[in-house]
Amino acid sequence: MTALIIDGKEIAKRKKLEISLEVEKLKESGITPGLAVVLVGDNQASKTYVRSKQMTCKELGMHSVLIEYTESVAEGELLRKIAELNEDDSIHGILVQLPLPKHIREMAVIEAISPEKDVDGFHPVNIGRMMIGQEAFLSCTPFGILVMLKESGVALEGKHVVVVGRSNIVGKPVGQLLLNENATVTYCHSKTKELVKHTQSADIIIAAVGRTGFITKEHVKPGAVVIDVGINRNEEGKLCGDVSYEEVKDVAGHITPVPGGVGPMTITMLMYNTLKSARNALNKLQRTNN
Numbered sequence: 660m661t662a663l664i665i666d667g668k669e670i671a672k673r674k675k676l677e678i679s680l681e682v683e684k685l686k687e688s689g690i691t692p693g694l695a696v697v698l699v700g701d702n703q704a705s706k707t708y709v710r711s712k713q714m715t716c717k718e719l720g721m722h723s724v725l726i727e728y729t730e731s732v733a734e735g736e737l738l739r740k741i742a743e744l745n746e747d748d749s750i751h752g753i754l755v756q757l758p759l760p761k762h763i764r765e766m767a768v769i770e771a772i773s774p775e776k777d778v779d780g781f782h783p784v785n786i787g788r789m790m791i792g793q794e795a796f797l798s799c800t801p802f803g804i805l806v807m808l809k810e811s812g813v814a815l816e817g818k819h820v821v822v823v824g825r826s827n828i829v830g831k832p833v834g835q836l837l838l839n840e841n842a843t844v845t846y847c848h849s850k851t852k853e854l855v856k857h858t859q860s861a862d863i864i865i866a867a868v869g870r871t872g873f874i875t876k877e878h879v880k881p882g883a884v885v886i887d888v889g890i891n892r893n894e895e896g897k898l899c900g901d902v903s904y905e906e907v908k909d910v911a912g913h914i915t916p917v918p919g920g921v922g923p924m925t926i927t928m929l930m931y932n933t934l935k936s937a938r939n940a941l942n943k944l945q946r947t948n949n
């Protein structure tokens with residue numbers, strides 16, 4: 660048996676087409692969705708991601724601005740820029756590329772972004788709202804995973820999801836999002852005992868550990884859905900997932916590749932969130948004009 664490959668790139672392409680049509684409509688109402696990306700330092704991977712986000716904005720007819728700082732920028736300067744972007748009506752989404760240099764408190768920066776423009780869905784207000792099932796910006800990677808599963812016809816209700824990894828930007832929110840879909844969710848992490856026992860009982864495994872090839876065929880129940888969130892680079896700079904793809908694909912029912920899986924969905928949901936924020940801004944404008 661060989662797994663069905665969940666083609667993230669293809670699903671992203673369809674979603675981007677839908678988004679671009681919505682952008683067109685919004686433009687007719689006089690609003691162009693705008694995304695501001697803040698990049699600090701010259702981390703090569705960060706630069707690549709940021710470029711890709713900007714290209715996608717352009718492709719979808721959205722406005723984008725890039726604000727760059729050197730590694731030594733003061734936290735205060737960053738916070739002042741964010742305050743300015745919060746007030747800028749041409750900007751509907753603000754994204755500060757992570758990670759930030761050590762002298763900058765990431766949480767202070769994230770909390771400075773207006774929750775209404777937090778298209779990353781990292782602000783505690785959006786995380787909290789998502790947790791209690793309220794309207795919120797959903798974190799892009801978890802949101803992208805949810806869309807991929809739905810588009811692939813994977814049922815979630817009553818299914819056992821095992822999330823391996825508990826980061827604030829992937830592990831924790833993806834588990835919560837799938838819990839909201841009535842899945843039964845287990846979180847595993849570096850201190851988990853007998854990891855294989857847990858993952859072997861999973862209908863869906865979300866691998867978000869940050870270690871190349873960490874999930875092997877022994878972890879996977881035959882027919883399970885395996886979502887690989889890993890974006891590791893090997894010595895040659897090649898992108899590798901957290902799943903040993905070649906062996907797991909013979910056991911799993913569905914699998915996502917790296918590249919071409921979760922990554923393209925992450926960027927697409929960022930575009931979706933920016934569109935949504937622009938739509939919210941238009942609605943607000945129309946309410947105050949009435």
Ligand SMILES: Nc1nc(=O)c2c([nH]1)NC[C@@H]1CN(c3ccc(C(=O)N[C@@H](CCC(=O)O)C(=O)O)cc3)C=[N+]21
Nearest residue numbers: 708755756757758779890898918919920922923925926
């Ligand atoms: N504030 C903030 N928001 C983020 O959303 C954010 C961030 N910081 N810091 C870094 C991570 C990483 N991330 C990715 C986005 C797209 C791909 C992606 O499109 N990957 C392609 C391949 C890209 C390549 O070849 O390098 C793929 O998997 O097919 C990967 C990773 C967003 N992040």
Ligand SMILES: [Mg+2]
Nearest residue numbers: 759760761763
């Ligand atoms: Mg830091």
